């Protein structure tokens with residue numbers, strides 16, 4: 001049975017019953033198959049799984065979509081129940097930040113300044129602050145995050161390591177629609193026409209990843225994005241698997257962020273770079 005709680009006191013009472021490892025999947029709600037995959041992976045290992053649903057005001061910049069972000073709690077709880085989740089924690093803003101917005105927050109460091117960090121100032125500080133709070137409130141032993149938000153995952157891993165939070169951070173590969181579009185709650189904002197344009201992101205990443213050297217990877221991906229007038233690219237970047245400089249050969253990551261209409265989407269894929277033989 002899945003229990004829905006809204007307050008930290010009710011959450012604590014449920015956690016007291018855990019008896020073993022506590023696994024956590026953090027979300028902002030409007031749940032889709034990507035979220036459900038995180039729950040399934042968590043359930044495979046842990047009997048006690050907490051899903052948090054909280055649209056964190058701290059990680060939205062001025063002019064972003066905090067107000068209009070989809071809020072679908074009843075459907076979300078039903079999805080969690082179908083995946084065998086133990087507890088859904090859907091707190092209010094006051095329950096997460098009882099003293100109002102915190103004056104002490106997380107500083108993401110250099111990894112938080114590039115890519116998403118450069119485009120969304122303050123986003124990663126707000127995100128890490130709430131993740132740290134939710135890890136503590138849920139007493140998480142292990143927490144699952146999607147590779148769709150690859151830089152977010154890297155920063156959370158880094159925070160857990162640097163601050164010795166005593167929690168395992170597990171990444172889960174991106175879940176896609178059959179036509180390649182990465183599942184995202186923000187896909188709900190897209191019209192049918194915009195959704196077709198948005199396919200250029202995953203197509204560009206796929207074509208890029210099929211090349212072997214850095215120059216060809218970027219050129220192939222760039223061409224596909226440039227040919228799609230409905231897409232305005234924010235960045236297209238080839239990095240190492242750790243988001244540092246891309247190596248000449250070996251594991252790398254190709255990342256893209258773009259606006260389709262007023263909707264900002266991100267995506268990324270792993271790839272192998274090879275030196276010319």
Ligand SMILES: Nc1ncnc2c1ncn2[C@@H]1O[C@H](COP(=O)(O)OP(=O)(O)OP(=O)(O)O)[C@@H](O)[C@H]1O
Nearest residue numbers: 027028029034145146148149174175183184185186
């Ligand atoms: N397609 C996906 N595959 C795997 N994990 C995903 C996918 N989409 C989201 N997640 C993961 O689910 C968790 C909660 O993400 P969130 O609630 O922000 O959903 P989202 O779809 O990424 O929303 P948004 O559209 O706001 O970016 C994060 O760890 C995120 O990486």
Ligand SMILES: CC(C)(CO)[C@@H](O)C(=O)[O-]
Nearest residue numbers: 026027028056127130149
């Ligand atoms: C990790 C997270 C739930 C923190 O608000 C959010 O950034 C998200 O949904 O990816």
Ligand code: BAL
Nearest residue numbers: 028059060123149152
């Ligand atoms: N899915 C990442 C959270 C955000 O865009 O705010």
